[in-house]
Amino acid sequence: MKIDQPSxxxxxxxxxxxxxxxxxxxxxxxxxxxxxxxSKQQTAGVAVTVSTLARTLGASQRADAAEVDAKKxxxxxxxxxxxxxxxxxxxxxxKLLANAEEMLNRSRR
Numbered sequence: 001m002k003i004d005q006p007s008x009x010x011x012x013x014x015x016x017x018x019x020x021x022x023x024x025x026x027x028x029x030x031x032x033x034x035x036x037x038x039s040k041q042q043t044a045g046v047a048v049t050v051s052t053l054a055r056t057l058g059a060s061q062r063a064d065a066a067e068v069d070a071k072k073x074x075x076x077x078x079x080x081x082x083x084x085x086x087x088x089x090x091x092x093x094x095k096l097l098a099n100a101e102e103m104l105n106r107s108r109r
Contacts, residue, residue, distance in 0.1 A: 079085035 076085060
C-alpha cells in the first residue's frame with residue numbers, strides 16, 4: 001500500500017455562492033434582501049468535461065492497482081481479533097522512508 005495515492009473517484013465542481021451573514025451594522029431584513037439579490041446573480045454550476053486522455057490515464061491507474069488477497073486480509077483480521085497480531089515497526093518505517101524517497105524523486109523531475 002502506498003501513501004498519498006490519487007483517488008479514482010471523479011471530482012465534481014460547483015460555482016455555488018454562499019450568502020454572506022449579516023454584519024453588525026446591517027439589519028436582518030437588509031441582509032435577506034442582499035442575499036436574495038445575490039442568489040439571482042448566481043449560476044447553478046459549472047460544466048466540467050474530462051478529456052479522453054484523462055479518462056485513459058484514470059483507467060490505467062485503476063488497472064495498475066494491486067489486487068486484494070482475501071486470504072491474507074482474513075488472516076490479519078483473525079489475528080487482530082484474537083490479540084495475536086504483531087506489528088513489525090521496522091518494516092513500516094522502511095516502507096514510509098521508501099515512499100517518501102519516491103515522492104521526493106518525483107517532485108525533482
